[in-house]
Amino acid sequence: MAIVGTSTRRPDYLDKVTGKGAYVGDLEIPGMAHAKVLSSPLPHARILRIDASKARALPGVFGVLTAHELGDMDPYYGSDIKDRPIIAIDKVRYEGEPVAAVAAVDLETAEAALDLIDVEYEELPVIATMNDALTDGAATVHQSNLCHESHYEWGNTEEGFAEADRIFEDTFTFPMVYHYSLEPHTVIARYDELGITVWDSAQHPFLVRNELARLFGLSLNRVQVVVPYVGGGFGSKSYIKIEPLAVALSREAKRPVKLAYSVEQSAKTVRRHAASITLKTGVRNDGSFVARDCQIRLDTGAYADNGNRVTDRCADQVPGPYLWPHLTVTSKGLYTNTGAAGSFRAIGGPQAAWASESQVDMIADALGIDPLELRLKNLGAPGDVIRQGKNPLDADIATGLKEAAKGVGWAGRGAKPVTQEKETKRGIGLACSVLNAGASPTSTALVRLHADGSATAMVSTVEVGQGSKGVMAQIAAEELCIPLEKVGVVASDTAIVPYDRSTGASRSTTLVGLAVQLGAKEIKQQLLDLASKHFEAPEDKLAFADSSVVFGQESITYAQLIRQMFGGPAGELMGRGYVTPQTEGPLKGLPVFWEMAVVGAEVEVNEKTGAIRVLRLVSVSDIGKAINPKQAEGQDEGAAMQGIGHTLFEELIYEDGQLLNPNLVDYRVPSFEEVPDGFETILIENEDGPGPFGAKGIGEGPIAAVAPAIANAVFQATGVRIKELPLTPERVWRALQAGTSGGHKVDALTEG
């Protein structure tokens, strides 16, 4: 393999470093109007009256959209649970919810028109927190405050607790986190008699297409979703967000409309679920895990978005990669009057691992067992069924964990690194988890071999920064035995490229890559047929090399074969790749693969200020085969850094339904200053994944394991255990005060 496995130059890089690469906000569509949205100032209120007549009369205004204009359609949408109106109808459920939208000749005019819209509200009681949502007789955000619930169990957890020597019960909380992709949500929508076209910053163009077709009553072929370069997603642009609003406004204004959100609007549109997770875990004195009961509550905000899947996946992930004889898991997604929560890199994973891996360390400490040994003792091995009804584990977590331990200098439970400075203490922590990755195996690709021997791969994977365009080209070139420069990739335009479910869940290289490989193989079969006739030789005597089919000493180029077939320098061969749940091989059952999340961290805690510095961070992923190693590392580095953010300081703060920090000054994300001195990514390559050339997806794992690894390191450094994130200096300082003044660790363990 000369092309696959090499850090080749990505085709999108040249566009991007020169500033030529176009994102939706850079596009101009002829006749395009500019849109602004009037947002609700209240988190929960009935809309008594909207008067937009003055706004409509303002010169330069092309159209105003309110609920009134949606009378001819069913205006509710969502990825599964269709609970979100295109624009607020009768009531608002979060501060920032669109109540009216204006399309005008320019942004200034649109802004001026917003000031002329008069809305009268009647305030309703605010469901500010999950506790509010669960209070008996509380007001409800929708019909009820329960959005989704999932439950599974095996063994008999109560009997398991009776068998256990010790029982630990702890509650861990995880904050609301904002994706902050640098490019906020942006869409240009055109609705006319031919149908709908949207130029969209979206991760799942086909799901956007399908939902727009359903909402506006069009057949699928009349809705086109075009996705140019996307300025970061991390889940924030998954499923469907502001597209229906922009299309409805275009319908009203009778011209294309550009709707570009601000950071504040994006932060209120989607975020990560806050969580509260209570784990009751029974173990034997020798450290064997016996039983666990997991109670998860997730705050999905005002609308479900993807909250049902997050609720399920958090439940899937909370037991960790361990073998549990007895297990009970209940997970509830709850509505509150805050901005909606949806997918965010490794959905449900960071919350689950934060609770599980913190508690595993606490158990190790209480039992006097090395935390690494305790994990190794209970881990599932490849081939083990770690979740009943799901595919067996295909990742070697134990090897990964040992690599991380080595990389971060783990020398055992008592072997703390020391620091020279008096007020700082150092510690090392480990954490491991496992994510059920890949979403579902539903992807297609079309590969075209042109008359000159060059090729085009057509896929719907969105180039969101992960490098999919380059990877698909590498896969096609390798399989077709042609030079990389001879392959172009056309992506993410639903009117041109064939179907793909989504860009997310670490699935593109594995599933879309497999579709490209299958498409290339179908072309090779056609080339064999042609060459077999040409050489009058059986297919099994033929081979592929350098854009040619070889028979003994003779060879014929692909270009010559195509020309022979079409009788001149014309025509092309087409290969189809279908990846479905029926595809031969390991794709039967779910997950498509288990993605390991393994992190080791060394920290320094300043006992005077509570400030934590991450000195070293090592993450390990099992990638099967790295198609482009450098960009694979970059994926994990990015995930790890986002993990550092939500561990140390990131948190959207809502008070009575009002978002207090809706901007980048008050909501800080990691900068160059947070880069650990030692920052390493280890990739395990056993060429055993279900994807092309044995690849499997990565890029989500580290974000799930960073927080518990750091908290475990803080515990080793200081003896203080903190169960809430983020680990801000103030929180750490308070815990240190409480922990040292009484001579006890901050949270006593409950023993059975």
Add this chain to the structure above:
Amino acid sequence: MSEDHRLQISFVVNGRPVDTEIEPHLLLLDLLRDKLALKGAKRSCDMQVCGACTVLVDGNPVSSCTYLAFEARGTDVTTIEGLADGEKLHPLMEAFIDNAGLQCGFCTPGMILAAKSLLDLNPRPSVEEVKEYMRGNLCRCTGYKKILESIEDAAQRMQG
């Protein structure tokens, strides 16, 4: 806005003189993107935190999202579109490509311009100096490691 409130300004953008009439409150970012069709500088935080809108004014990085176009009168402005020498990429661009110093690319124009001003001031910065100088440019994709490596590589290339 009535005509008499418009201001005449002249400045140089990417080596070419520009004479234009602007409204007094027009931001440099909007002038570049909307009137001069230079879309390389991006709008993200819109409050001088992220650096996606960074351009160079007389060689110094500024956040064009909060910089009045009027303040640029008489200056020499460089945007990402003006950094390559024809077909020949700037060494920073080459280094970002070779070291995978970008992913989605939204931060990249600002990142490269800020790094250029750093290397113009300090041709061999230490890692600590790079981190300190560049902290006004955010990247949410890369985790910064490969950007640091790109800048270090560019510094070497520029030394020749």
